[in-house]
Amino acid sequence: KRSEFGIIGMGVMGRSLAKNILRHGFSLSAYNRYTEAEKEVIPSLLSELQNEDIQGFTNLEAFVESLVTPRKILLMIPAGSPVDAVLEELTPLLSQGDIIMDGGNSHYKDTQRREKLAKDQKFHYLGIGISGGEEGALLGPSMMVGGDSLAYNIVKVLLETISAKDFNNKPCISLLGANGGGHFIKTIHNGIEYGEMQLLAEVYALLKPSLSNDEIAELFIDWNTGETGSFLLETTIAILQKKENKESLLDKIWDVASSKGTGTWSSIAALEQGFPATILTAAVMERAVSNTKELRTTLSERLDYESFLATIDTEKLKEAYQFARLLNHQQGLQLIETTSNSEGWDVDLSEVVRVWTNGCILKSELLKTIHPIMGNHSILLEDTAILKKLKHSESAVVDILVWGMQQRNALPCLSASLQYWYGIITAFSSANLIQAQRDAFGAHTYKRIDAPKDQSFTTNWKTNG
Numbered sequence: 438k439r440s441e442f443g444i445i446g447m448g449v450m451g452r453s454l455a456k457n458i459l460r461h462g463f464s465l466s467a468y469n470r471y472t473e474a475e476k477e478v479i480p481s482l483l484s485e486l487q488n489e490d491i492q493g494f495t496n497l498e499a500f501v502e503s504l505v506t507p508r509k510i511l512l513m514i515p516a517g518s519p520v521d522a523v524l525e526e527l528t529p530l531l532s533q534g535d536i537i538m539d540g541g542n543s544h545y546k547d548t549q550r551r552e553k554l555a556k557d558q559k560f561h562y563l564g565i566g567i568s569g570g571e572e573g574a575l576l577g578p579s580m581m582v583g584g585d586s587l588a589y590n591i592v593k594v595l596l597e598t599i600s601a602k603d604f605n606n607k608p609c610i611s612l613l614g615a616n617g618g619g620h621f622i623k624t625i626h627n628g629i630e631y632g633e634m635q636l637l638a639e640v641y642a643l644l645k646p647s648l649s650n651d652e653i654a655e656l657f658i659d660w661n662t663g664e665t666g667s668f669l670l671e672t673t674i675a676i677l678q679k680k681e682n683k684e685s686l687l688d689k690i691w692d693v694a695s696s697k698g699t700g701t702w703s704s705i706a707a708l709e710q711g712f713p714a715t716i717l718t719a720a721v722m723e724r725a726v727s728n729t730k731e732l733r734t735t736l737s738e739r740l741d742y743e744s745f746l747a748t749i750d751t752e753k754l755k756e757a758y759q760f761a762r763l764l765n766h767q768q769g770l771q772l773i774e775t776t777s778n779s780e781g782w783d784v785d786l787s788e789v790v791r792v793w794t795n796g797c798i799l800k801s802e803l804l805k806t807i808h809p810i811m812g813n814h815s816i817l818l819e820d821t822a823i824l825k826k827l828k829h830s831e832s833a834v835v836d837i838l839v840w841g842m843q844q845r846n847a848l849p850c851l852s853a854s855l856q857y858w859y860g861i862i863t864a865f866s867s868a869n870l871i872q873a874q875r876d877a878f879g880a881h882t883y884k885r886i887d888a889p890k891d892q893s894f895t896t897n898w899k900t901n902g
């Protein structure tokens with residue numbers, strides 16, 4: 438009996454997706470490589486599941502043979518060279534028309550390269566961003582697909598069945614762009630995720646001097662009931678409440694943040710596009726600051742500042758938090774739009790937002806609010822209600838920043854959101870001086886407000902009159 442679907446890689450995500458697929462009644466072949474460290478993976482999976490619909494393999498050829506054609510094979514392996522290594526081994530075993538799907542956090546340019554190679558060999562290649570972690574994979578993830586619609590239509594039913602469902606019970610999966618588009622959107626999803634996580638960390642830092650972790654959790658429980666509610670806030674509440682031998686586990690965690698690359702890729706994409714995704718970039722950089730633990734410790738001892746103990750206005754803090762989140766989402770979505778235009782993906786932003794409303798790490802009330810707006814506008818800031826809200830919250834952000842900085846809190850994302858706001862609401866900025874400077878030292882030319890836009894000028898700035 439041949440299986441309808443195959444998964445390569447039975448790590449945490451592969452295993453959870455396998456269980457999800459079987460739960461929905463599909464038949465599955467699971468492959469994991471055989472190494473000393475991983476030799477128990479397949480036997481333990483089979484003995485745990487005790488399910489007739491799954492076949493397990495450590496031999497790639499037998500795995501490929503066990504699948505119905507056209508074969509539908511999902512790679513759930515670490516991004517980077519492991520994907521190329523598996524493809525090199527796998528593709529000689531495939532037949533024309535087979536569909537390879539990469540469900541990892543691959544760089545979209547790698548996906549573009551692999552898609553081209555697969556096409557040359559007459560295979561289909563889908564780059565699928567899968568979000569939701571272990572639980573999402575098991576109960577229904579959010580999936581961002583990139584590739585050709587022919588291949589997508591063949592795997593659509595299965596993927597839609599196992600995915601999360603949105604507010605209208607529609608599957609949180611969509612074909613969002615050809616040629617790497619799905620992986621790019623997943624990357625920016627993660628970039629926004631970095632911003633959202635850092636904003637929560639900044640809020641936590643502001644509350645920490647005056648509230649216990651349990652008290653912060655209480656406040657967040659309240660925030661979670663309304664428009665500030667989100668999966669990440671919920672997760673943070675659980676973290677704040679977690680005890681180990683009656684003591685907070687959070688307090689025992691080393692304050693040095695790791696990362697696996699997607700945040701950095703988002704920032705690089707913003708820089709490459711010349712797009713101001715300042716909030717997610719600030720979040721990436723703040724993880725880098727956290728890595729300077731030794732320097733931080735030394736300087737903090739040498740400077741020996743006194744600590745303050747003041748109570749923050751939590752209503753204002755909530756308003757400032759929501760202000761920054763709105764702009765973080767605005768930046769991420771516009772970065773997708775900008776890249777989609779230059780890559781020719783024609784991404785539908787309202788569909789991106791819909792796919793993110795459930796199953797993924799970004800899932801939130803805010804996304805549900807944004808969704809209908811993105812159906813009517815290409816940019817969030819075109820919406821009058823959003824603009825009004827941002828304008829109204831601006832003073833709360835200033836107050837929180839002043840308060841927080843007087844107490845020497847690093848608030849890079851909150852600050853970046855306000856700086857971005859000031860930047861984009863200024864019709865006449867100081868960039869005229871930048872242009873004059875460029876022309877003064879390098880004759881790089883400038884345009885004049887009193888001359889047609891297609892004319893460039895250069896001036897000898899050393900002489901006057």
Ligand code: 6PG
Pocket residue numbers: 542567568569570627630695696697698699700797798
């Ligand atoms: C998701 C997550 C997932 C992963 C992050 C972690 O959408 O399910 O984003 O992909 O947990 O990539 O990223 P860092 O290790 O870089 O923080």
